[in-house]
Amino acid sequence: MIPCICLVQAGQISEKSETVLRSKLDAFTQKTFGEGAQISWVAVSKGNGFTAAKPSSSSIVSVRPHTPVAQEKRAELLHELCGFWTAETGQSMNEIVGVIADPIAN
Amino acid sequence: MPLYSCNAQSGAISAEAKAKIAADITRIHCDVTGAPEIFVHAFFFEDAPHQPLDGATAFLSGTIRAGRTDAQKADIVEDMRQSIHTHTGIALDAIKVITQDTPAQWVMEGGDIMPEPGEEAEWLAAHAANETA
Numbered sequence: 001m002i003p004c005i006c007l008v009q010a011g012q013i014s015e016k017s018e019t020v021l022r023s024k025l026d027a028f029t030q031k032t033f034g035e036g037a038q039i040s041w042v043a044v045s046k047g048n049g050f051t052a053a054k055p056s057s058s059s060i061v062s063v064r065p066h067t068p069v070a071q072e073k074r075a076e077l078l079h080e081l082c083g084f085w086t087a088e089t090g091q092s093m094n095e096i097v098g099v100i101a102d103p104i105a106n
Numbered sequence: 107m108p109l110y111s112c113n114a115q116s117g118a119i120s121a122e123a124k125a126k127i128a129a130d131i132t133r134i135h136c137d138v139t140g141a142p143e144i145f146v147h148a149f150f151f152e153d154a155p156h157q158p159l160d161g162a163t164a165f166l167s168g169t170i171r172a173g174r175t176d177a178q179k180a181d182i183v184e185d186m187r188q189s190i191h192t193h194t195g196i197a198l199d200a201i202k203v204i205t206q207d208t209p210a211q212w213v214m215e216g217g218d219i220m221p222e223p224g225e226e227a228e229w230l231a232a233h234a235a236n237e238t239a
Contacts, residue, residue, distance in 0.1 A: 042154070050128035053148075
């Protein structure tokens with residue numbers, strides 16, 4: 001399973017959209033890395049998220065595959081990830097931070 | 107990015123203090139690194155299992171772009187620890203603050219791969235041009 005952490009602002013994404021995003025994230029990691037997504041969905045309570053010191057409307061989605069990703073491929077995947085996220089949520093590209101990390105060195 | 111995630115014991119940081127600490131986090135990070143405010147995210151949690159307190163009353167973890175100097179990181183850690191102490195009264199030795207490096211090229215924000223430290227002005231100009239195109 002590919003660890004994925006989704007930090008979202010509480011109340012910003014409906015339960016229906018959360019279900020869709022979980023499914024799309026799972027399909028994304030399955031297609032790209034050959035494994036499903038192990039999703040940690042963390043809602044930031046109202047009044048607890050700030051961007052530029054103002055109330056935040058940002059989501060942060062971090063994916064950590066088990067093998068390194070070439071940078072050209074990473075950029076392509078991040079566009080895909082941020083694209084399906086904004087399409088489902090209606091957020092702007094400025095409200096989504098996508099991360100595709102390389103494995104942690106031991 | 108950066109993302110500063112603060113976990114604390116329930117009730118240890120008031121809503122008012124969170125807003126003040128978030129403002130300090132933003133100011134400190136930008137003063138130390140020269141990064142624009144728009145990049146700085148500060149999220150607060152209480153007794154969150156994803157960020158164990160390990161005995162601390164408050165634990166602030168900053169995921170920042172790689173390339174900052176050890177001196178910059180030390181300034182960030184010390185100034186943010188002091189901010190939390192000032193706004194909450196939590197003892198300094200009960201406040202844990204760390205930074206973790208993440209390569210800029212791993213991160214996309216605003217639809218563009220994040221700039222390396224020091225290349226923010228060019229990135230912002232290109233980003234603005236893309237948005238108006």
